[in-house]
Amino acid sequence: MGNSFICMTKKDSKDVGSRSKRMGRSQRKLVNEEELHLQALSMALQQHQLSQRFEGSMSRRIGSSRRHAVSESFSANKQVPINLENIKIKKFVLIHGEGFGAWCWYKTVASLEEAGLLPVALDLTGSGIDLTDTNSVTTLADYSKPLTVYLENLPEDEKVILVGHSIGGACISYALEHYPQKISKAIFLCATMVSDGQKPFDVYAEELGSAERFMQESKFLIHGNGKDKPPTGFMFEKEQMKGLYFNQSPAKDVALAMVSMRHSPLGPIMEKLSLSTDKYGSGRRFYIQTLDDRALSPDVQEKLVRENPPEGVFKIKGSDHCPFFSKPQSLHKILVEIAQIP
Secondary structure (H helix, E strand, O other), X not given: OOOOOOOOOOOOOOOOOOHHHHHHHHHHHHHHHHHHHHHXXXXXXXXXXXXXXXXOOEEEEOOOXXXXXXXXXXXXXXXXXXXXXXXXXXXXXXXXXXXXXXXXXXXXXXXXHXXXXXXXXXXXXXXXXXXXXHHHOOOHHHHOHHHHHXXXXXXXXXXXXXXXXXXXXXXXXXXXXXXXXXEEXXXXXXXXXXXXXXXXXXXHHHHHOOHHHHHHHOOOEEOOOOOOOOOOEEOOOHHHHHHHHOOOOOHHHHHHHHHHOOOEEOHHHHXXXXXXXXXXXXXXXXXXXXXXXXXXXXXXXXXXXXXXXXXXXXXXXXXXXXXXXHOHHHHHHHHHHHHHOO
């Protein structure tokens, strides 16, 4: 099971009264915010979970003669109505992207639990609080092992909804190929939804260049086995990560990411996937696009769904590459909407 956090928010109160009252209120607020952040970090390690509320999204379906777009907004105190009777599969398995860990899903876990659903966030091998040396993770099978072990241990008649973020899309594609009977739906969240014979890295080729060039010239590579050996991982510099991943995310979530992210193993993203029509191709896939994404541009995401069409496509306005931080309510609403699709 992955990490999760307590998240508590307050509306800023208006300044009233004397300067001394304002200063007192400001100091108390600062202390409270620091306490809440420390509490959140502590509770992540203890695997406690709380709630978040809902926002709007826009969606459309592929395969329909009429495209349906919806934009809704909700006040902080109003929940999205959910009919659990319409949701047959209630268990969500959340798979993080490169550099992240189960901790990044803390808002999503909280809101899904509050809605009566059953989220599970996993740390992939060498990620989050998994103690495996990232430099030893050389294949997609290695990287995805926590997910495949989880699926193998499910009761025979139980299925789950998979959600894969960014490079985590390759992991849920791998799972669709090897455990199709365990997966009700697979949701690609601004993720590498590749076709048969493609590498996850190919998705980023337009922005990063060819895999061969990246391996030879990139300054983000990590040589965990020595400079004279092939690179084992990669990680962007902090300021670049802020611009690529978190351009719309709250400052506290960005700070959390900066102290929690680890470098990503290189082998899994350079591996070609073998995806068959009868296994992977029979799975129910959905894609969530993020429209202010600088890591995986909206154009690239559109190309992915055009070349490898899923059953449904949903869009989140104003979201960066991390909608679980920047648009958690919108993400929640879409996940619940997909869960309710017959």
